[in-house]
Amino acid sequence: RGLVPYAYDPASDELEPPDEEDMLHDPDDKAWSESDISLLFSGGGKRHPGLKRAFPWRGILNVAVLIILILALLCLFIFYPVLTFYQNSARNLKIDGNIRINATGQAPVLFQMPDLIDKDTPDAAKSRTGFDGHEYELVFSDEFNVDGRSFYPGDDPFWEAVDLWYGVTGDIEWYDPSQVTTRNGNLVITMDSIETTVPGQTVGNGYIEVSVVLPGANENAQGYWPGAWTMGNLGRPGYPGSTDGTWPYT
Incomplete structure (x- = not known):
């Protein structure tokens, strides 16, 4: 039998009566006439007696929500900052010239000169x-009116008690920061006599005799430096800083 060709008219759908769902997706409500609505909602040639055009509550609700959101944003970013500024203006003026705190009332950490x-x-x-x-x-x-000041390095802004032996003048004492403090309006430097020997192993006086065999064929042997001597427990052989001025380590 074959196909029967025909000319398709794009406007043919517009000329036909409206479908039942056209009102749900056709935004042009003005194109709908009472006859079209009655045609959709009529049965057997009779209109439904309760047919009324619906009030656009959903659209009004959408617009209302948008208005509320816009007002909320305006209040958050415009009204609230302006209100806060005027409420705190008197407080800000009082602390405006105070360099010890900022406008929020926070005290900065400043170096106390x-x-x-x-x-x-x-x-x-x-x-x-x-x-x-x-x-x-x-x-x-x-x-020096503050009692108990410490003079270790970095403890006092002006003074520092050294931790050393002053060998230029041949001192027999050691300077220690723990010996320096303040008391009753005075700078107190204490000198103590501290026993540095090991109890039970200290020779106070006497005579020491040593018999040793040294390497080498005779006293002219090269490459050696043999010897025997006594040394206090504060010195370290080979460290000149610990034995300076004490040779021969006695």
Whole structure:
């Protein structure tokens, strides 16, 4: 029989009566007439008696939600910052010139620069007339009125007690920071006599005799430095810093 060709008219769908679901997806509600609606919702040539055009509650609700969201964003990013600024303006003005805190009331961590002149120094001692007749102003003072100060490296802003032996003057003592402190308005430096020997193994006085066999055929042997000597427990052979000035280690 074959196919029967025909000319398709694109407007043929528009000329036909509306389908039942057209009202659900056709945004052009003006194109719908009462006759079209009655045609959809009529049965047997009779219109449904309860047919009414629905009020667009859903559209109104969508618009209302959008308006609420816009107002909420405006309040969050415009109204609230402006309100906070005016509420805290008086407080901000009070602390505006205070360098010790910022506008939020937080105290920054600032380096506390110590005063070069002790607050306990009397005013009479802050100036004097020199032998040359010129007036001199005090630039530094320390009254040592704070008890128990420590003078280990980094503990005090002005003073440091050294930890060393001062060999230039041939001192027989060792300087230690633990011996320096403050008490009753004074700088106290304590000198102690500390026993550095091992109890039970110390020879106070006497006579020591040693018999040794040294390497080499005779005293002219090369490549050796043999010897025998006594040495205190603070010295270390081969470390000149520990034995400087104590040769022959006795």
